[in-house]
Amino acid sequence: MNMPHGEVQTLPLIRKIFEDGKRLFLPRITKLEEGSFQRFPGQKSYLQMLEVPNLSQVLTLKPRGVYKLLEPESNSGVNGLESEIDIVVLPGVAFTKDCYRMGHGAGFYDDYIKRYQESTGNPRPLLIGIGLKEQLVDSLPIEAHDEKLDYVLIDSDIYRRPS
Numbered sequence: 001m002n003m004p005h006g007e008v009q010t011l012p013l014i015r016k017i018f019e020d021g022k023r024l025f026l027p028r029i030t031k032l033e034e035g036s037f038q039r040f041p042g043q044k045s046y047l048q049m050l051e052v053p054n055l056s057q058v059l060t061l062k063p064r065g066v067y068k069l070l071e072p073e074s075n076s077g078v079n080g081l082e083s084e085i086d087i088v089v090l091p092g093v094a095f096t097k098d099c100y101r102m103g104h105g106a107g108f109y110d111d112y113i114k115r116y117q118e119s120t121g122n123p124r125p126l127l128i129g130i131g132l133k134e135q136l137v138d139s140l141p142i143e144a145h146d147e148k149l150d151y152v153l154i155d156s157d158i159y160r161r162p163s
Contacts, residue, residue, distance in 0.1 A: 018055045025083070039107070089130055090129045094140055096137060113127070132154070
């Protein structure tokens with residue numbers, strides 16, 4: 001789900017996912033248990049993808065966490081690490097035409113993609129960033145752990161990861 005302000009509204013996409021009979025997994029930020037693997041120094045939380053089985057459950061989600069996102073309950077739905085995920089649609093603060101993304105700096109999605117591959121042995125899902133025209137920038141600071149996107153969709157423009 002998108003943040004309340006400054007991000008593309010995702011409810012129309014979510015409706016289409018259910019209309020097409022696809023499965024939907026939404027992110028939930030969860031505290032790392034003491035002694036758990038930390039990918040980044042000081043990492044205290046990680047992102048889970050939890051299945052939400054129908055639109056009516058999406059519409060009843062309540063804001064939670066520091067970002068006030070509409071997140072599924074921790075005990076709801078199948079965990080994405082126990083399933084096969086084909087596509088991850090990523091929000092962001094900023095995007096580039098060569099498919100880099102800047103989030104809010106916690107590395108949640110970068111960590112999730114790596115955890116997904118390590119846990120399932122599945123290939124990396126297709127990563128698609130979605131943003132507003134104001135979020136398209138010429139360049140971003142890039143770190144070694146940053147996952148490059150396969151596509152960035154900004155309004156009606158589509159940018160593809162260079163080969």
